[in-house]
Amino acid sequence: MQSADSEEMERLSALDATFLEVEDSDPHVSMAIGGVSIMEGPAPTFDEFVASFAGRAQDIPRCTQMLRTHAFDLGPPEWVDDPHFDISRHLHRLAVPHPGGDAELFELVASVMERRLDRERPLWDCFLIEGLSDDRWAVLTKLHHCIADGIAATQIMARFSDDGGGDTFATEIRAAKEQDRGWLSLPKVSLNPLNWVSGIVRTAVGAAVAVEHAAVGAAELTASVLSPGPETSLSGSLTTMRRFSVARARLSDLQEVARAFDVTLNDVALAAITNSYRQLLLARGEQPSHDSLRTLVPVSVRGTNHFNVADNRVSAMLPLLPVDEEDPVEQLQLVHDRLVQAKGSGQREGGNALFEAAEHAPFVVSAWTIRLLTRLPQRAVVALATNVPGPRAEQKLMGRRVLEIWPIPPIGVQLRTGIAMVSYADNFVFGITGDYDGAPDVHVLARGIEDGVAQLVAASRRRRRKRRVKGRAAG
Structure with missing residues (x-):
């Protein structure tokens, strides 16, 4: 029965619901995203951990809400309060085996993240992890992607910290500075009727340009998805x-x-990733070609006025990362040029327009369309690389210092690897998820990224030295 209250309930957007459809399309996929906070010791007792997180979770609506779905997808799922909410179902205690290094923690993280969240209760879990070497412990937070994108998830996780979050690098991204104004900005009101006419003309022309820009970008995205690359592992x-x-x-x-x-x-980050995928393919005995690495690069369209809104606000670009290029500096320049081209062609606006169109279609149509598309085999996009700006300053949790933050991306739709990046203070961490059988060498991918960064740092310093020498010679 439809009540007045149900009209006020928060509904999932078409984009939010997409992550449910992706999960439903493949029983091998879990669309949970996560973050690991590596903590300075000593670890709290589990009772202290529960007491600290219980109060903070109650202040975050999604932590106490569950999904209510409609038969035959006649309406979008809705967020409703869990009448039987029990914090003990969401807080857990684990320990890594001896010696408690990165390898043991990596294995534990993978094991936790591969399991699907229970849709009969709020879609999140949090784990106190003990047994780490060097007097460390960790907190692993896991939530379903239908709740939030990377920026929103980072904001949610930050609310568990002692200061409730603080300033983040996300304020520097393009969308944050645009304040969710949309494609068009209305002209300022003028008392001069002649200015009204010219303002209307400028707005009409601007609208036409914006629509054309988005249409070109949407066409490019569609063409990219329909253009399969060479078969690779x-x-x-x-x-x-x-x-x-x-x-x-x-x-x-x-x-x-x-x-x-x-x-x-x-x-720079994508160039290091390009270098690593090139080395990975070569190590597997595969020759990288110019179209071997079509990569899904999510782009935030979230303004700062919506940083604390729990939902997904992203568009996408699908650049070809230049794994066929051997020289790291040339790779960097090609990555830069291709991203400039993708931005200039309107892929960001086009992706946003496609999601907006889905939002205005009947939910049953968009849901069944996404379900069909995610079940079809695809070979066009082979990697994911998403950059999530994190906290600018070091954080504390229960009075202990957060040493590192590791992002954990999901994988699906036949992508065997996914990379998420997060900045935290002066740390920049690439979190890499791989399929157990299809990507047994994710550690090679990780080392390749670190090597790629080191090569670019060395090249930048050589470049700087040459400039100084030239400057002295000119003087």
């Missing part, structure tokens, strides 16, 4: 088991490279 069927690894870099090193070559920090 990077895509294919998935098992239910996962592997996990991380690559570490200093944020200041990436910023140094970005300044030296006049590119963005994201360009």
Whole structure:
């Protein structure tokens, strides 16, 4: 029965619901995203952990809400309060085996993340992990992707910290500065009727340009998805088991490279990923070609006025990362050029327009369409690389210092690897999820990323030395 209250309930957007459909389309897929906070010891008791998290969870609506779905997808799922909410179902205690190093923690993280969340209760879990070496412990937070994208999930997880979050690097992204204004901005009101006419003309022209820009971008995205690349080991069927690894870099090193070559920090990170995939393919005995690495690069369209809203607000770009290029500096320049081209062609706006169109279609149509598309085999996109800006300053949890934050992306739709990046203070961590059988060498991917960053840092310093020499010679 439809009540007045149900009209006020929060419904999943078409994009939010997509992550449910992706999970439903393949029994081997879990669409949970996660984060690991590596903590400075000593670890709290489990009772202290429960007492701390219980109060904070009650202040986060999604932590006490569950999904209510409709038969035959006649309406979008809705968030409703869990009448039987029990915090003990969501807080757990685990320990890594001796010696408690990264390898043991990677294995535990993969095991936790491969299991699906129970849709009969709120879609999150949190784990206190003990037994780490060097007087450390960890907290693993896991939530379903239908709740939030990377930025929103980071904001939710930050609310468990002692200061409730604080400032993040997310304020520097393009969408944050746009304040969710949408495609069009209305002209300022003027008392001069002649200005009204000129303002209407400018707005009409701007609307036409914006629509055309988005249409071109949407066409490019569609063409990319319908253009399968060469068959490689990077895509294919998935098992239910996962592997996990991380690559570490200093944020200041990436910023140094970005300044030296006049590119963005994201360009530098993607170039390091390109280098690593090239080395991975070569190690597997496969020759990288120009179209071997069509990569899904999510792009935030979230303004700062919606940072604390729990939902998904992303578009997408699908660049070809240049794994056929051997030289790291040339790779970086090609990555930069291709991302500039993708942005200029309107892929971000086009992807957003496609999601907006799905939002205005009857939910039963969009749900069944997504379900069909996610069941079809696809070979066009073979990798995921998503960059999530994290906290600028070091955080504390229960009075203990957070040493590192590791992001954990999901994999699905035949992508056997996925990479998420997060910046935290001066740390920049690449979290890598791989299929257990299809990507047994995720550690090779991690080391390749670190090597790629090191090569670019060395190249930037050589470039800087040459400039100094030339400057002295000119003086």
